[in-house]
Amino acid sequence: MVSTSTPTRERVDQSFRAPVGDTIRERFTQFVLLIATCVALVVLVTLLVDIVRDGASGLSLNFLTQYTSRIAANSGIRAGLTGTLSLMFLVALLTFPLGVGAALYLEEFAPRNLWTRLLETNINNLAGVPSIVYGLLGLSVFVYVLGFGRSLITGALTLTLLVLPVVIVASREAFRAVPREIRDGGLALGATPLQVAVRQTLPAAVPSILTGMILSLSRAIGETAPILVAGAVFSRRADNAPWHLSESYTAIPIQIFDFVKRPQEEFQIGVASAAIIVLMALLLVMNSAAIIIRNRYARNR
Amino acid sequence: MNRRTLSRAALPFALVLSLALSACGGDDPAAPGDSTGSSEEALSGDIEIDGSSTVGPLTDAISEEYSAVQPDVTVNLGISGTGGGFERFCAGETDISNASRPIKDEEATLCEEAGVEFTEVRVGTDALSMVVNPATDYVTCLTTEELVSLWGPDGATTWDQVNPDFPSDPVEIFAPGVDSGTYDFFNETILAPSDIEEPRQDYNASEDDNVIAQGIEGTPGAWGYFGFAYFQEAGAALTAVEYDAGEGCVAPSVETAQDGSYGLTRPLFIYLKNESLSRPEVADYATFYLDTVQDVIESVGYIAEPEDALAESQAAVADAVEAAK
Numbered sequence: 001m002v003s004t005s006t007p008t009r010e011r012v013d014q015s016f017r018a019p020v021g022d023t024i025r026e027r028f029t030q031f032v033l034l035i036a037t038c039v040a041l042v043v044l045v046t047l048l049v050d051i052v053r054d055g056a057s058g059l060s061l062n063f064l065t066q067y068t069s070r071i072a073a074n075s076g077i078r079a080g081l082t083g084t085l086s087l088m089f090l091v092a093l094l095t096f097p098l099g100v101g102a103a104l105y106l107e108e109f110a111p112r113n114l115w116t117r118l119l120e121t122n123i124n125n126l127a128g129v130p131s132i133v134y135g136l137l138g139l140s141v142f143v144y145v146l147g148f149g150r151s152l153i154t155g156a157l158t159l160t161l162l163v164l165p166v167v168i169v170a171s172r173e174a175f176r177a178v179p180r181e182i183r184d185g186g187l188a189l190g191a192t193p194l195q196v197a198v199r200q201t202l203p204a205a206v207p208s209i210l211t212g213m214i215l216s217l218s219r220a221i222g223e224t225a226p227i228l229v230a231g232a233v234f235s236r237r238a239d240n241a242p243w244h245l246s247e248s249y250t251a252i253p254i255q256i257f258d259f260v261k262r263p264q265e266e267f268q269i270g271v272a273s274a275a276i277i278v279l280m281a282l283l284l285v286m287n288s289a290a291i292i293i294r295n296r297y298a299r300n301r
Numbered sequence: 302m303n304r305r306t307l308s309r310a311a312l313p314f315a316l317v318l319s320l321a322l323s324a325c326g327g328d329d330p331a332a333p334g335d336s337t338g339s340s341e342e343a344l345s346g347d348i349e350i351d352g353s354s355t356v357g358p359l360t361d362a363i364s365e366e367y368s369a370v371q372p373d374v375t376v377n378l379g380i381s382g383t384g385g386g387f388e389r390f391c392a393g394e395t396d397i398s399n400a401s402r403p404i405k406d407e408e409a410t411l412c413e414e415a416g417v418e419f420t421e422v423r424v425g426t427d428a429l430s431m432v433v434n435p436a437t438d439y440v441t442c443l444t445t446e447e448l449v450s451l452w453g454p455d456g457a458t459t460w461d462q463v464n465p466d467f468p469s470d471p472v473e474i475f476a477p478g479v480d481s482g483t484y485d486f487f488n489e490t491i492l493a494p495s496d497i498e499e500p501r502q503d504y505n506a507s508e509d510d511n512v513i514a515q516g517i518e519g520t521p522g523a524w525g526y527f528g529f530a531y532f533q534e535a536g537a538a539l540t541a542v543e544y545d546a547g548e549g550c551v552a553p554s555v556e557t558a559q560d561g562s563y564g565l566t567r568p569l570f571i572y573l574k575n576e577s578l579s580r581p582e583v584a585d586y587a588t589f590y591l592d593t594v595q596d597v598i599e600s601v602g603y604i605a606e607p608e609d610a611l612a613e614s615q616a617a618v619a620d621a622v623e624a625a626k
């Protein structure tokens with residue numbers, strides 16, 4: 001997507017420089033914009049510093065390998081960590097085919113009519129539904145109607161529903177960014193529309209799709225409300241694995257919630273902050289993965 | 302670029318997968334501690350527990366001890382509240398239900414209709430504790446009557462309406478919300494004797510006791526109440542208020558709760574599903590619960606049962622286990 005336009009853009013950059021604004025109005029506006037950026041940055045840095053200061057001392061290998069305890073110093077998030085990783089894996093596994101499939105259909109094959117437009121509007125709206133609503137949906141559909149109980153698969157399916165609209169929208173954007181010429185070229189050489197979609201459009205769009213997916217996954221693992229409603233347990237002392245679908249589960253955000261609610265200050269501040277650091281580290285790893293994938297494919301093109 | 306690109310695209314997933322696998326494979330659980338458990342053999346299985354958020358930490362502490370003895374038995378603990386717990390219990394979803402009040406008649410009927418027979422076991426006591434902001438230190442003791450004028454509908458807006466001896470500072474109230482068993486208990490103990498059903502509505506309600514504590518801490522003239530565990534942790538930032546049930550002012554403490562002189566104590570229960578007790582791990586866990594509860598209950602902020610009352614609870618569990626065999 002970037003590849004075709006890159007050479008021309010570079011040439012333009014060399015020959016043309018935007019004039020530096022130096023009227024009072026220009027400068028003032030730029031100053032206001034700078035302040036706006038700083039506010040966001042200051043909030044983020046304050047949050048980070050505060051949490052790291054409170055929680056860094058509680059971080060250790062033991063914190064990752066031990067289950068929770070009533071004694072703050074012995075407390076760990078092993079159950080939550082394995083639960084979150086299992087959820088992540090299952091959500092990725094479910095979201096990729098469903099999200100990309102839906103996007104591919106809507107973007108490449110769906111007829112342009114009222115029905116499709118209705119579908120599109122609905123998907124866009126679904127992306128804005130509060131997460132707790134998905135929790136309630138998961139509780140009634142997966143726990144009771146389908147009888148999955150309060151198990152790992154219920155949590156994974158609930159989170160999948162939560163991120164699916166976002167993944168569909170992001171994937172459609174990715175398909176739309178694939179140049180028309182690639183499709184036309186394929187069709188001109190006698191490929192069927194399906195062959196073009198699967199062998200040309202999809203591979204070209206994969207980097208953007210993956211970026212969108214990883215970003216929505218990182219949203220999913222930070223969610224507390226939907227899985228709490230859909231039956232994540234508050235405490236357990238066993239590991240989760242992605243293939244133990246019918247087991248109970250817990251997750252890091254649930255454990256943070258538990259720690260914050262306890263009466264002892266060591267839990268509310270120290271242990272909760274340490275758990276937040278672990279969750280943020282996970283998010284950071286995922287977001288970096290998204291950036292690396294994007295850069296890697298942009299370069300290889 | 303098509304094939305190669307796709308297989309490259311699979312790389313990050315392989316990475317996430319291997320991460321998940323290595324984390325989940327994990328090392329062996331902690332080595333079993335000294336075997337004080339009632340059973341010698343290694344048991345396994347899942348025990349589902351839900352219910353009161355007050356009893357939850359106690360059950361969690363017992364589960365922690367139990368996992369050292371029987372690492373292969375997993376206790377899944379939820380905290381849906383006493384009412385929410387009974388709903389699941391009577392639908393047959395859980396083996397044990399935590400409760401900070403006895404089961405209500407309509408809940409018992411639900412259980413009966415669903416064919417769920419149960420055994421009620423008392424495991425400890427909680428003392429509801431009232432506190433005020435340190436700037437409101439003239440409030441040292443409140444009688445039931447004063448509490449009705451404070452907590453009842455159209456409650457006092459200034460402290461001199463509660464007691465003419467108090468200054469006319471404005472009243473601020475921070476207390477548990479309607480879903481809380483603590484709220485139910487307080488209404489039943491304070492308001493029900495005067496035939497009042499609903500308390501005032503113009504107070505700051507929260508389901509999180511830490512929020513209540515912080516609210517009172519930051520507001521002069523503030524009064525509120527919560528569980529004993531939070532009271533013990535609150536320290537000097539809050540001032541305790543004694544309760545006069547008609548026989549003099551009594552401060553909340555382990556002693557006054559145990560001898561019954563403090564009027565705002567409430568029982569903590571676990572309800573055992575009789576059918577589940579036929580499973581060795583559930584029977585063993587229930588027995589272990591009562592063998593261990595005295596050792597851990599103070600560390601989670603509640604008050605132990607007197608020895609003879611505990612012996613009764615132990616006998617009830619033993620009978621239920623025997624009957625389930």
